[in-house]
Amino acid sequence: MTDMSYLDGNMLDGPLRELFAVDLSAATGRCQSCGMVAPVARLHVYSHAPGLVARCPACTEVMLRLVRAPDRAWLDLRGATFLQVPMPLEGRRPADPAGTRPVGGDRRGGRGGTG
Amino acid sequence: MGIVSPGFQGRRRMSGPALPPGQYLTEDFPVLSAGPTPKVPLDDWEFVLGTETGAEFRWTWPELMGLPQETPTVDIHCVTRWSKLGTSWQGVSLDTLLDGVDTAARYALVHSYGGYTTNLPLDDLRGGRAWVAHTYDGVPLPAEHGGPARLLVPHLYFWKSAKWVRGIRLLVDDQPGFWETAGYHDYGDPWREQRYQGD
Numbered sequence: 665m666t667d668m669s670y671l672d673g674n675m676l677d678g679p680l681r682e683l684f685a686v687d688l689s690a691a692t693g694r695c696q697s698c699g700m701v702a703p704v705a706r707l708h709v710y711s712h713a714p715g716l717v718a719r720c721p722a723c724t725e726v727m728l729r730l731v732r733a734p735d736r737a738w739l740d741l742r743g744a745t746f747l748q749v750p751m752p753l754e755g756r757r758p759a760d761p762a763g764t765r766p767v768g769g770d771r772r773g774g775r776g777g778t779g
Numbered sequence: 780m781g782i783v784s785p786g787f788q789g790r791r792r793m794s795g796p797a798l799p800p801g802q803y804l805t806e807d808f809p810v811l812s813a814g815p816t817p818k819v820p821l822d823d824w825e826f827v828l829g830t831e832t833g834a835e836f837r838w839t840w841p842e843l844m845g846l847p848q849e850t851p852t853v854d855i856h857c858v859t860r861w862s863k864l865g866t867s868w869q870g871v872s873l874d875t876l877l878d879g880v881d882t883a884a885r886y887a888l889v890h891s892y893g894g895y896t897t898n899l900p901l902d903d904l905r906g907g908r909a910w911v912a913h914t915y916d917g918v919p920l921p922a923e924h925g926g927p928a929r930l931l932v933p934h935l936y937f938w939k940s941a942k943w944v945r946g947i948r949l950l951v952d953d954q955p956g957f958w959e960t961a962g963y964h965d966y967g968d969p970w971r972e973q974r975y976q977g978d
Contacts, residue, residue, distance in 0.1 A: 710812055710813050710814055712809075712810065712811050713811050713812060713813045714811070714813075714858050714859055714938055714958055714963060715813075715961055715963075717814060719815075724814065724815055725894075726813075726894075729961045731958070731961045731962040731963065733962065733975045736962070736975065737962075738961050738962030740960065
């Protein structure tokens with residue numbers, strides 16, 4: 665019997681591509697150790713090290729680590745219980761360069777909608 | 780007594796391949812750190828060796844200083860690609876600290892003040908290859924370089940030579956440390972260029 669309770673990691677490709685396309689410095693994170701919620705931009709990053717180590721500005725515990733090898737990278741977020749990332753409003757679509765959006769639909773976000 | 784790493788001294792250094800692959804020579808001593816520098820008063824400092832059975836062996840600062848001292852001169856190799864040759868240290872050999880410690884463990888997890896950890900096989904702490912070092916170039920080890928005391932395991936990449944060392948836990952099973960859980964190699968032999976997992 666096939667276990668349908670999870671999907672394989674391929675499904676992460678789209679969501680992660682969208683997530684990491686944004687400017688993470690505009691995100692906020694919650695420290696797993698002390699609970700403080702702070703903008704990622706406010707983390708204390710130690711870069712004179714074998715990797716980047718970002719620490720909570722309140723309690724100095726590690727929230728994020730990023731190690732970059734020439735052909736690989738490791739991202740460790742165990743010290744952050746969440747990252748809150750600003751996102752485009754759900755349901756909005758980018759402008760349709762081919763002009764194929766159906767006429768009569770929601771045109772507020774469509775090309776030419778502003779004039 | 781002085782302990783000098785064989786093969787990387789004197790004239791051979793001037794002409795021989797003293798550097799592991801991918802390393803460059805530096806004359807200064809770069810400071811690398813993954814966090815704030817802990818300030819550990821010597822009155823509070825202690826070193827704790829714990830075995831897999833829960834037994835603990837503790838040394839205060841005066842007790843560490845009362846143990847036989849060695850003065851290794853060694854080459855060090857940082858995974859960020861700098862190497863520094865002929866560095867002079869003073870400290871206590873792990874052979875001395877492990878003497879009389881009954882253990883069946885094969886691995887060690889090193890702990891530091893400030894929370895840093897690193898792992899290595901217990902065998903790599905034996906055989907005159909590892910020290911708890913408290914003096915560098917004839918003066919007390921500065922805090923930015925790991926003082927009051929750091930581990931010194933120069934035959935492995937320098938991230939294994941934990942700064943601000945406070946203890947070692949002996950383990951039956953290997954347990955990766957701070958950098959080893961973030962992509963770096965479990966062993967870290969610079970001569971085999973074991974920088975990252977899978978190297």
